[in-house]
Amino acid sequence: MTERLRIENLYKVFSDKPAPALAMLKAGRRKSDVLEALGQVVGLDDVSLGVPSGAIYMIMGLSGSGKSTLARCINRLNEPSAGRILLDGDDICALDEPGLREVRRSRISMVFQHFALLPNRRVIENVEFGLKLRGMPAAERRRRAEEVLSIVGLARWAYHMPQELSGGMRQRVGLARALATEADVLIMDEAFSALDPLIRTEMQDELLRLQKTLNKTILFITHDFQEALRLGTRIAIMADGRLVREGTPQNIVMEPGSDYVAAFTRDVDRARLFDARSVMTALAPLWQGQGKVVMASNAGAAGFLLDAQARVLGTLDGAQVASACRGEAVPQANGQFTSVSASMRLIDVAGRCGGEHPIGVTDDDGTLIGVLDAKQVLARIGAGIGAGAQHV
Ligand SMILES: Nc1ncnc2c1ncn2[C@@H]1O[C@H](COP(=O)(O)OP(=O)(O)OP(=O)(O)O)[C@@H](O)[C@H]1O
Ligand SMILES: [Mg+2]
Numbered sequence: 001m002t003e004r005l006r007i008e009n010l011y012k013v014f015s016d017k018p019a020p021a022l023a024m025l026k027a028g029r030r031k032s033d034v035l036e037a038l039g040q041v042v043g044l045d046d047v048s049l050g051v052p053s054g055a056i057y058m059i060m061g062l063s064g065s066g067k068s069t070l071a072r073c074i075n076r077l078n079e080p081s082a083g084r085i086l087l088d089g090d091d092i093c094a095l096d097e098p099g100l101r102e103v104r105r106s107r108i109s110m111v112f113q114h115f116a117l118l119p120n121r122r123v124i125e126n127v128e129f130g131l132k133l134r135g136m137p138a139a140e141r142r143r144r145a146e147e148v149l150s151i152v153g154l155a156r157w158a159y160h161m162p163q164e165l166s167g168g169m170r171q172r173v174g175l176a177r178a179l180a181t182e183a184d185v186l187i188m189d190e191a192f193s194a195l196d197p198l199i200r201t202e203m204q205d206e207l208l209r210l211q212k213t214l215n216k217t218i219l220f221i222t223h224d225f226q227e228a229l230r231l232g233t234r235i236a237i238m239a240d241g242r243l244v245r246e247g248t249p250q251n252i253v254m255e256p257g258s259d260y261v262a263a264f265t266r267d268v269d270r271a272r273l274f275d276a277r278s279v280m281t282a283l284a285p286l287w288q289g290q291g292k293v294v295m296a297s298n299a300g301a302a303g304f305l306l307d308a309q310a311r312v313l314g315t316l317d318g319a320q321v322a323s324a325c326r327g328e329a330v331p332q333a334n335g336q337f338t339s340v341s342a343s344m345r346l347i348d349v350a351g352r353c354g355g356e357h358p359i360g361v362t363d364d365d366g367t368l369i370g371v372l373d374a375k376q377v378l379a380r381i382g383a384g385i386g387a388g389a390q391h392v
Contacts, residue, residue: 004185004217005051005074010083012043012069012241018081031240043069043078045241051234056211056218058228060264061238067221070238071189074219075108076100087185105134108185109178117162117170124149124158127176148176151210168199172206179214189221204230225264229253229273237261250278271347271381276340279380280361280370287324292331295368299325304360304368305333312337312368315358342369346381353377 013021013034021034021042031042044066051057059067072078074085076092085092092103109130117126124145131141149158152172162170171191178186192200208231211218222228228235229249237245237252237260245252245261253273256262283303287294294316296303303321305313314333316324324331338352339360352359353374361370 002053003050004053004055004088005219006084006086007047007049007070007074008084008086010044010047010070010073010085011081012066012073012078013040013081014043015040015081022082031242042241044073044080044083047083047238047241047243049236049243049246051217051219053217054215055233056207056220056231058232058235059219059221059238060225060228060235061223063223065238066241067223067238068189069241071110071187071219071221074187075104075110105130105183106181107183108187109181109183111174111178111186111188111191117173119162122159122161123154123165123173126162126173127180130177130181144180145176148179149173151179151214152176152206166199168195168203171195171203175207183216185217185219187219187221190223191220192227193222193224200227207231225268229268237264250274254278269347271350272345274346274380275342276344276346276349276361276372277342277370279346279376280342280372281376282370283368286321287327290330294321294324294331296321297371302358303371304337304358305331306368310367312339312360339368340372346377349377350381 011018011022011025015021018040021038021040024034024037025042025045031045034040034042047066047070059070061067069078073080074092080093083093087103087107092100095103118129121129124142127145127149128141131144136144146155146158149155152175154169154172154176157165157169162173165173171194174191192203195203204227220231232249234247235249235252236243239260245257250273252261253265253268253270256265281297283295283297285293286296286299286303291308292313293306293308293310294303295306296316299322300318301321302318303316305316307313314335315337316331316333320331323329336357337360338357339362340349340352342361342363349359349372353372359372359374360368361372363369
């Protein structure tokens with residue numbers, strides 16, 4: 001996957017003379033030290049990250065951790081104090097005024113939490129506004145605005161006034177406005193945070209649905225870890241202007257790495273986050289002969305007997321696998337087994353762990369790739385419940 005956006009050692013000090021503060025930060029002092037010594041606020045402290053093309057990349061952290069500063073640095077609404085921001089390899093920090101205007105107009109667009117709709121203009125005119133500023137001819141921008149309004153499900157509302165729309169619908173207009181520019185990088189700063197929970201979930205679903213066809217690169221800022229898990233292909237967690245953790249949602253929940261991050265993960269519903277693949281033990285072909293294949297994780301473990309077409313004939317216990325591996329006997333398969341797909345969520349897998357049959361894991365084309373241990377499934381679902389109990 002190519003990288004659309006790369007941020008390298010980015011610093012932001014809110015000051016005309018950031019040099020002393022930068023020197024302190026580079027020497028290992030922190031935001032609070034700089035504030036105390038110099039009275040200057042640090043927004044970003046040595047942030048580096050890469051956003052793959054087509055990702056929904058979440059920036060998450062408590063209030064004041066620097067999320068919006070990061071977002072605003074990317075199109076230089078905030079001027080970075082040091083570092084590089086590469087968009088498809090071009091350094092945004094090195095752009096002159098016209099170059100920057102071009103980036104804001106056609107390559108990166110932003111959706112804010114509280115963005116203003118022009119109250120005395122119809123919805124469609126609001127969507128067209130940016131296109132008009134770009135000098136797009138009237139007929140063309142009207143067509144484009146109608147197109148994006150229908151993408152966000154507001155075609156019927158195009159000729160209504162903004163005050164006739166609900167909060168969620170207005171947020172969709174903001175989204176439509178960002179989509180209208182055809183920029184392939186979208187920065188959404190707390191775009192759904194002001195919505196009530198039901199509408200918010202609906203907008204999250206909508207974004208996931210849209211992303212399947214739009215395939216934009218989205219930098220989505222939120223202080224809500226559940227939202228980050230729900231939407232994110234990757235999550236970067238910030239604290240005091242620093243990036244403290246970065247990874248996939250599953251990876252972060254599994255290994256928070258610090259108390260700060262662990263605190264966010266406590267109430268996570270692991271059964272819905274993790275899939276069978278994340279807890280399975282991988283199987284390998286250990287013996288093969290007479291049209292049969294023995295698959296197990298190692299020579300002493302229980303496994304499966306397959307035919308030459310990779311169909312599962314039955315299960316083998318550890319002793320049978322071991323003796324087959326020693327070449328002693330052609331194994332006879334035992335009885336029953338269950339199988340689940342690798343992408344099945346643990347909440348659904350758990351229901352099948354009750355029986356005494358081994359559970360095989362198959363990939364998309366039905367090939368057996370792993371085996372599940374009921375204990376491990378339950379351990380993964382239950383991890384964090386203890387920590388949660390301390391929490392309350
Ligand atoms: N224009 C500014 N001048 C001075 N300090 C600023 C400015 N903008 C932000 N800050 C400071 O920079 C730090 C990061 O702020 P930022 O708005 O990026 O946080 P955030 O993570 O977006 O928080 P929130 O979740 O509340 O939106 C804070 O300490 C804030 O006080
Ligand atoms: Mg913010």
